[in-house]
Amino acid sequence: MKKAITITFAFVGIVFLASMIMNHSPAQPSLPSRNNGKVSKPISSNVMKIAERSCVKCHAEGGNGMAMMHLNISNWDKFSPEKQAGKAKDMCKMVSKGKMPPKGFREKNPDAIPTKDKAQIICDWATSIQVVKK
Numbered sequence: 001m002k003k004a005i006t007i008t009f010a011f012v013g014i015v016f017l018a019s020m021i022m023n024h025s026p027a028q029p030s031l032p033s034r035n036n037g038k039v040s041k042p043i044s045s046n047v048m049k050i051a052e053r054s055c056v057k058c059h060a061e062g063g064n065g066m067a068m069m070h071l072n073i074s075n076w077d078k079f080s081p082e083k084q085a086g087k088a089k090d091m092c093k094m095v096s097k098g099k100m101p102p103k104g105f106r107e108k109n110p111d112a113i114p115t116k117d118k119a120q121i122i123c124d125w126a127t128s129i130q131v132v133k134k
């Protein structure tokens with residue numbers, strides 16, 4: 001009789017454990033980083049090529065403090081789409097007007113001055129990522 005009780009308890013225990021395992025719901029799948037339901041976009045590769053040559057020396061981690069306060073390309077993916085759109089517009093404006101890269105940098109690195117075509121690439125990209133307000 002004692003043996004039967006032990007077996008019964010063992011059986012109940014196994015059923016209980018099995019039901020716990022089967023009821024275990026998987027963790028929520030992690031969502032990609034989103035801002036207000038819109039996904040932030042990385043800088044397009046053709047613009048990044050220009051930036052790497054002409055901008056990141058100052059505007060990315062380890063660059064110029066003042067420059068990074070205005071624009072830190074290393075944090076780009078953390079910006080909201082609205083902020084990215086605004087910064088892209090500023091980049092287009094500064095490059096088209098010849099204000100960026102700054103004069104001292106231009107004098108020392110004349111081959112890193114974005115050409116008109118390159119400025120146009122930045123501006124076309126800036127236009128393409130503007131956030132449409134509904």
Ligand code: HEC
Pocket residue numbers: 050051054055056057058059064066067070071087090091092094095100101102105114
């Ligand atoms: C030699 C360092 C240097 C380089 C290279 C450089 N910048 Fe800058 N940038 C600065 C500094 C410093 C400031 C802050 C200027 C100020 O406050 O007057 C700045 C400011 C800016 C701003 C903010 C302007 C404003 O008034 O809001 C933008 C946009 C910008 N840079 C874009 C660029 C782009 C695009 C490039 C590459 C084509 C570039 N910069 C290359 C140093 C640099």
